[in-house]
Amino acid sequence: MNKFQLPSDSKLRRPEFLFGVATSSYQIEGGAQLGGRTPSIWDTFCNKPGAVDNADNGDVACDHFHLWQQDIEMIQGLGVDAYRLSMAWPRIVPHDGQVNEEGLKFYEQIIDECHARGLKVFVTLYHWDLPQYLEDKGGWLNRETAYKFEYYAQVVSEYFGDKIDSYATLNEPFCASYLGYRWGIHAPGIKGEREGFLSAHHLMLAHGLAMPHLRKNAPNSMHGCVFNATPAYPLNDSDIAAAEYSDAEGFHWFMDPVLKGEYPQAVLDRQSHNMPMILEGDLDIIRSDLDFIGINFYTRCVVRFDENGDIQEVPQPTNEHTFIGWEIYPQALTDLLLRLNERYDNLPPLYITENGAAGEDNCVNGEVNDQQRVMYFQTHLEALDAAIKAGVKVDGYFAWSLMDNFEWAYGYKQRFGIVHVDYQTQKRTLKQSALAYRNMLLERREENQ
Template identity: 75%
Template sequence: MTNQFQLPRHSRMCSSEFLFGVATSSYQIEGAVKEGGRCDSIWDTFCRVPGKVDNGDNGDIACDHYHLWEQDIEMVHSLGVDAYRMSIAWPRILPEEDAVNVKGLSFYEQIIDKCHALGMKVYVTLYHWDLPQYLEDRGGWLNRETAYKFAHYADVVSRYFGDKIDVYTTLNEPFVSAFLGYRWGVHAPGICGESEGFLASHHLMLAHGLAMPILRKNAPGAKHGVVFNATPFYAERERDIGAAEYKEAENFHWFIDPVLKGNYPKVVLDREFEHRPMILEGDLDIISAPVDYIGINYYSRGVVRYDENGDIESVPQTDAEHTYIGWEIYPQGLTDLLLRLKTRYSNLPPIYITENGAAGNDQCVDGAVDDEQRQHYFQTHLLAVDQAIEQGVNVQGYFAWSLMDNFEWAFGYAQRFGMVHVDYHTQKRTLKQSAIAYRNMLLARSEENKNG
């Protein structure tokens, strides 16, 4: 592979106005779960349940970013990126319901200040799945009150930081929080129930809507939005088109429609009639508060068909290339997804690709990590973004997932998504070839823009 990713000449992505970054999340990298006044999150609890996380792994130490944050931010800067996307751990800020933990705020302030001192913008996610356990003890996202607790948390953070945070994200991937956590039980808190999943989803979206005016008031100079994971679906046969359309409606229209259209997709409400969440009058007005951007996290596609009973089933693409985690590599899906969003939403705000990346079985050999498949993945997906831009989609930035190997939720540490290899025994960081290619692309772009 080349040691530099290539963008088409004259692409808008070559402009200094297009933003490139890397991304992480708090529970996946920080560790120090008992330090700095932090309380337990639902993931601390979930990890202690035998069989829930591969190899019995947990986030107790993770990448020890809590102690190594300064060298990590220097490493981010060395890649030549414009921005760093991170999340703030709710359990560090409000370890008790009404007790603001200044140590937690100070921890993140030093990271934000360091990023700004190095010339990088800071994109902060307020909720990347680490709900305080004391709120889960009262029902978590099944309790409508949690949406209001989130609004209070957003108020605490945004009053403290204001415009010092360049871009605020309310939620990361509410689909995962709601459906994997409360519908299918494979993520924390491990609840299984159709009704529970849809109820949690509504309360998450309500939390987003309640937070938006608070964020705008406290940080009027910042941008504010929300991040969705989105998987485009394809029909195996023409008669399966309805199956693909439904899967997209359930997978991401269910979460994006209430924000951009002020309603939930009828096809899902009808099919899940007995599991409809309680939606109070005015809820959708709250959820559809204007946003400055939406983030899209893309990894792969899905192919589906109707089975003999009329149910929708996935069709494995056995002849296609897959990553180590088993996800098909399909860059065309990213272009298709972005074009479908442009078609569906006449009021589509600017888009950032807030996550995109691949898991590999990466080995550090003689101080180097040759992650050829990941290099190919990034190269083809960067071109896929460019194709969407050429066809009129307003994409303004791209964040690679992830900065470094980390705790990959229910997969533990077996799946490595990082551009930087982490030796979990020594905490040594090693730039993989993909990180070097990303850095070289950004350095070349910077030089070209300097030279006109």
């Protein structure tokens, strides 16, 4: 398949529907000790024995710090409308209260180059690279970190204003809190039920504190937040409550306070002994009108209650999986969007801010034949189209990821890119999925001219 097929009645053919590619700072930038950047929790975590596969780290990554110009040119060549990136907090505020002008200018040149090439710029302020100096004071377990994020958001929005087309406060607070502070498999590697929920509350508080500054300093930009969602399905009819609870703890816990001004009662009840201190007024701060919500979707989970009454995920070995071991189940994307549309009567427009697949990709004679990923994108675009036709307002789609990169605790073994990266030479090679994406977008552009 040399291009993704969109039927003639596809809502994705609309000229106003946005297509893009996405990356994040620590995963691609490198330049860890350059440009005035100080360490993040991921620099520290990567140095812990056994924390990251193959003891990989993001010191160099894709060397986007030096190769950003060719990367932006490559993005334009794909025919996309927008580029989603994140800024490295420790590159902009390298020490408490100190602003690094060099860091701001690094991102400014990228933003300017994108605009010069006709690309909209979607910026995420926090994609997990908390400055280590804040972690040394407790990180997201310290309520003060929420106010440090408010300051960082103020610095960025005052400097860039409306030059950034779209601001997202947080990327996947589920991962930052649960993976980082509850289960300990991401930086900073802390394990504790109470810690997981406390860090989650402080992250959402940070979002709420930042929003007024973003609105004030960039009144013509879009402002939102990005959540990951892995919708749950019951193994049997007796497990419906297990699936409902899995969704409540997995993503309603983060979305409800923003959209409804409350936390899900099911989680408050079940985790009552692990609940954080929620001060009076906190939920009023977190509750905010958003211009958009980003949804990152990759797979589903199938769950049941085990003999202890705990939620247990049940593997589905007979179904197709990606290299990372995640089930391919595109119907779940349609189901998820319909569920969200039903749950929230004030749901703002959605963007699929991440969607993609990891593959065991090899470059052979200058080509990367990633047919599973090609079919993954094809079927998920169809699933997205079905949700839109059913009444869900979705305004854009970003493929994850632009290129192979540092995949957190998996290191460099897991390749999510539509562009292959040779980490020895930093050579970029468009995979078949990139060519199929580009060809679809070029065809769409010709139609809409």
